[in-house]
Amino acid sequence: MSYALQGSTAILHYDGLTLFSNLLTVTAENFLLKMKLLIANRGEIALRIIRTCRKLGIRTVLVYSEPDEGSLPLRFADERYPLAGSTPAETYLNIPKLINAAMETSCDTVHPGYGFLSEDERFVRTCEENDLVFIGPSSAALEKLGNKLQARRTMKESGVPVIPGSDRPLKDEDEAVRMANDIGYPVILKAVYGGGGRGMRVANSPEEARNFFRITRLESHSAFGREEVYIEKRLQNPRHVEIQAIADKRGKVVSLGERECSIQRRHQKLLEEAPSVALDGELREQLNDAAKKGLSVAGYTNAGTVEFLLEKSGEFYFLEVNKRLQVEHLVTELTTGLDIVEEQLKVASTMNLDLSQSEVHVKGWAINCRINAEDPRQNFAPSPGKVFIYHPPSGPGIRIDSALFSGCDIPECYDSLIAKLSVHGTNRSDAIRRMKVALDELEILGIPTTVLLHRDLMRDEGFIRGDFDTTYLNKVLPTLKSSINEFEKIAAVVAAVEKAKTSSIHPKCMRGPSSRWRTVARTHLMTGK
Amino acid sequence: MRSFRVQVNGNSYTVSVDQVRKGKFHATIDGATFEIEAVSELEIGAWLVNGQEETIQAHAKSLPVGRVDVWIMSMPFQTSVQVVGIGGYALTPEPQRVVSSGKISALMPGRVTSILVKEGESVAEGSPLLILEAMKMQNEIASPLSGRVKSVLVQEGASVKKDTMLIIIE
Numbered sequence: 001m002s003y004a005l006q007g008s009t010a011i012l013h014y015d016g017l018t019l020f021s022n023l024l025t026v027t028a029e030n031f032l033l034k035m036k037l038l039i040a041n042r043g044e045i046a047l048r049i050i051r052t053c054r055k056l057g058i059r060t061v062l063v064y065s066e067p068d069e070g071s072l073p074l075r076f077a078d079e080r081y082p083l084a085g086s087t088p089a090e091t092y093l094n095i096p097k098l099i100n101a102a103m104e105t106s107c108d109t110v111h112p113g114y115g116f117l118s119e120d121e122r123f124v125r126t127c128e129e130n131d132l133v134f135i136g137p138s139s140a141a142l143e144k145l146g147n148k149l150q151a152r153r154t155m156k157e158s159g160v161p162v163i164p165g166s167d168r169p170l171k172d173e174d175e176a177v178r179m180a181n182d183i184g185y186p187v188i189l190k191a192v193y194g195g196g197g198r199g200m201r202v203a204n205s206p207e208e209a210r211n212f213f214r215i216t217r218l219e220s221h222s223a224f225g226r227e228e229v230y231i232e233k234r235l236q237n238p239r240h241v242e243i244q245a246i247a248d249k250r251g252k253v254v255s256l257g258e259r260e261c262s263i264q265r266r267h268q269k270l271l272e273e274a275p276s277v278a279l280d281g282e283l284r285e286q287l288n289d290a291a292k293k294g295l296s297v298a299g300y301t302n303a304g305t306v307e308f309l310l311e312k313s314g315e316f317y318f319l320e321v322n323k324r325l326q327v328e329h330l331v332t333e334l335t336t337g338l339d340i341v342e343e344q345l346k347v348a349s350t351m352n353l354d355l356s357q358s359e360v361h362v363k364g365w366a367i368n369c370r371i372n373a374e375d376p377r378q379n380f381a382p383s384p385g386k387v388f389i390y391h392p393p394s395g396p397g398i399r400i401d402s403a404l405f406s407g408c409d410i411p412e413c414y415d416s417l418i419a420k421l422s423v424h425g426t427n428r429s430d431a432i433r434r435m436k437v438a439l440d441e442l443e444i445l446g447i448p449t450t451v452l453l454h455r456d457l458m459r460d461e462g463f464i465r466g467d468f469d470t471t472y473l474n475k476v477l478p479t480l481k482s483s484i485n486e487f488e489k490i491a492a493v494v495a496a497v498e499k500a501k502t503s504s505i506h507p508k509c510m511r512g513p514s515s516r517w518r519t520v521a522r523t524h525l526m527t528g529k
Numbered sequence: 530m531r532s533f534r535v536q537v538n539g540n541s542y543t544v545s546v547d548q549v550r551k552g553k554f555h556a557t558i559d560g561a562t563f564e565i566e567a568v569s570e571l572e573i574g575a576w577l578v579n580g581q582e583e584t585i586q587a588h589a590k591s592l593p594v595g596r597v598d599v600w601i602m603s604m605p606f607q608t609s610v611q612v613v614g615i616g617g618y619a620l621t622p623e624p625q626r627v628v629s630s631g632k633i634s635a636l637m638p639g640r641v642t643s644i645l646v647k648e649g650e651s652v653a654e655g656s657p658l659l660i661l662e663a664m665k666m667q668n669e670i671a672s673p674l675s676g677r678v679k680s681v682l683v684q685e686g687a688s689v690k691k692d693t694m695l696i697i698i699e
Contacts, residue, residue: 377538389573389588444603445573445588452604484604488537490563490585491606493556494576495597496533496544497565498589499610500554501574 035349038063038102038132039077041113042092044403044420045325046073049111052341061105063098065091067411072403079105086413092116095123102132109133109348111341115415118324119195121146135348136302137323144298145321149192149230151298155318158297160290163309163317165232176213176231177206183233189213191220192228199223200267202234235317237469238309240264241276242322243291244332246303246343248353253292253300256332256340257362258284261307262470263457265380270450270473271457272328273367274335277428277466283314294318303329303344309470327370327417330401334366334424364424365431369439369457371402371419373410375448377484384412385447393441397424397434400442410447418449428466432458452487456480532614537606543613614668631674631698635661635689639668644685646696650678658696661689672698 036059039046046062050073053060062077066086074080081101083091091097093116102110110132112118121142127134137145145151149169156162164183169192170176180187180203189212191199199220203209213229221227239262247253260276261269279287291306298321305326307319329340338360347353374380390404402419410418423438425431436458439451457463460476532545547555552567561580569575576587578601588600599606639661646658652672661668679697683689 440586440602442603443586443588445600445605448605449603452602455602487585487601487604488540488606489542489558489561490578490580490587491599491601491608492535492537492542493544493558493563493565494578494587494589494599494601495535495537495606495608495610496546497554497556497576498574498591498597498599499533499595499612500531500546500548501552501567502591 035059035109035133035345036061036105036107037109037111037135037345038081038098038105038107039073039111039113040092040098041111041116041118042068042071042403042414043073044401044417045113045327046071047076047403048401049113049341050076052339052345055339056342056345058345061101061107063092063101067409067413070408072405072408081105086411088116088413095120095126098123099126099130099132102127103130107132109135109345111135111344112324114324114327119322133348135325135344137300137304141298141300142323145300145323147192147228148190148194148320149228151321152230152318154298155294155321158294160294160306160318161316163232163235163319166230169228169230170213173210173213176229177209179231180209181206183231185209186234188232188234189216189229190232191216191224191226192230193224193226194220195224198267235309235311237471238311238317239276239278239469240269240307240319241278241287241310241316242305242307243287244303244305244326244329244340245291245295246340246347246353246355247295247300248347249301249351250353251296251299252353253295254353254355254357254360255288255292256336256338256360258287259305259328259331261328262468263463263473264470265473265477269328270370270372271368271454272331272370273365273428273431274331275362275365278310283316287316290316290318294321302347303340327420328368330399330420330422331366331368334399334422335362335364336360337363364426365428366422366424367431367435368420368422369435369454370417370450371421371442371444371454372416372450373418373447374416374450376450376453376480377448380450382412382416383447383449384410386410387418387444387446389443389445391441391443392419393421393438395437395441397431398438399423400438404444419444421454429464432464452484453480456483531612534611534613536609631676631679632694633658633670633673633696633698635691635693635695636668636670638691639689641683641685641687641689641695644681644683646678646681648678648681652676652678652698658698659683661695670695674698 037053038061039049050060059078061079061081062073063081063083064074065083083097085091110127117123121139124134124139124142128139144154152162153167166179186202186204189201201212201216203212216229217227242259244256245253258276259272259274261272263271294306303325305322308316309319310316333340373383375383387404387408390406392400399422400419404418421438423431423434425434439455462468530545530547535542535544542558544556544558549555554565556563556565564579566577568577573588573590578585578587590598595610597608597610599608642660642662644659654675655671657669658672659670661670676698679699681696682694
């Protein structure tokens, strides 16, 4: 669909028909200009959203917890609203406080970012009840994809292949073992209400199935407040490939192409790229069609991602729908040239998606490295603390999304993601070369981060060949260890040189460079002037 | 050329450093030589390390008592550095002995090139007592404690065996 304005008459081109309407005088831009947006998030994603809003002229209100009081995005929001407290439960997860913040600041729209309340049905419903536009799917669509099992059923109904497994929660341990025996080992026990890579366990035998059913149920109860568990076959060495899409209320779904996210550690993505080396024309089309169909059947609206597991044979299975703006959305922005947040705001305000599939062109190759405050030497333990020097890389095809600045604090109560370093190249090897340069230029002094891991990956032959799956990173981690040892030696060398420089043999003879000022001053002294 | 003993993460390395010109050094560790250049001399100095394969960015900051904080590609390393020798050879000192008695003996066989204290003189902890030349290196032997030189048991120019008693401080 497209439209043009002639005076007060809108000419609407829709599916080959040209409509004239005096009523349709409101354009997306008109809607956006009156929008006032509450950002219910923090850190780099809050800043990311603010950037698009400033471009569009949308006023923003950013809520913040006590530890985030000096954070970077607060410098760029139009208004700030303090949420008393420091824990997520007191602040970014507190629905009444957030709704209150939106009311008090006269916001009409809420962007949840990712994490926190971004996929929370209660939050979406509360926003709707308070006449707040929620940037994301409607509560009705969320319900259809609400939990993992529900999403699995919805996808199965729309003909999207799902992994062999149970379609409803397991009753007890006996059923878990029976189903596991039927499916064949290894199996994976999953918390129905789990998310973010948590609440999952792989069982290799009936004993483990029995045991892990119990453990997963307990873990799920404590982490998500629900104890339902279901079972699926554990695929051997699949890739993780996902389709980024955006949909509107009329059931129109546009795909923005795939992302390859197989570089993971403990089900947490560490590096993403677009497109994927694993897809060719036909398979790519199949995945796109499956994702679009699934979202359309679910009545999905706004930006969403359908995740698939892809086997070497080319078989693919539905994994999960991410019902939010994703961390790694920027690689898709680089390959499509679109601003996904802008598309989100437009589709939410006009209810219609202007973008058509034929307008989406994937160009070149993009890679994103997640820079986390985690110590690769301490088994990736979180490493909060003060960053006293931050120098972001720059140059052609380099983008960094981060809320870091020299002197900032990385609080310990939030996610460890501190920067997303993305590059765009003409092809994959060009992108890898560009990423190498960018990683070398990036300076984050003060806390250990995952920069070294990415540096190693960019030099890893398997990664360079594109020959990897979701189990790959664990296999190459020992290589990273050896590179750290090599760096330890270089650290010893630099320490010795630093010492040699500062503890010169004749320190008193070491003067600064001679200067005209000094010479004149000495002459004056000696001559008594 | 000067030698340093560097402790990093519980590992101990010997590094010999040669200054090529102002701000430029050659450093050798485990047989590998790196060319190191100072690129910024702010409070946290920036260095370029040219290894065999690639150039690596480093930062370093000197702290009190021989501690040096180092960052290699932003990865932090806490080190402690000790000067172990001035000369052509890197010297790996033996584990420090507890010399509470003030009896100073030769850590290695060598020649006493100069004696810097006289009997009856007071010395402070860390002040030089004599120079012992071993393997063409001048090794300064410092006093382990503050006190008075009770006796000097060797003469300048004397060749001594390992563990020969040299000076007694009380």
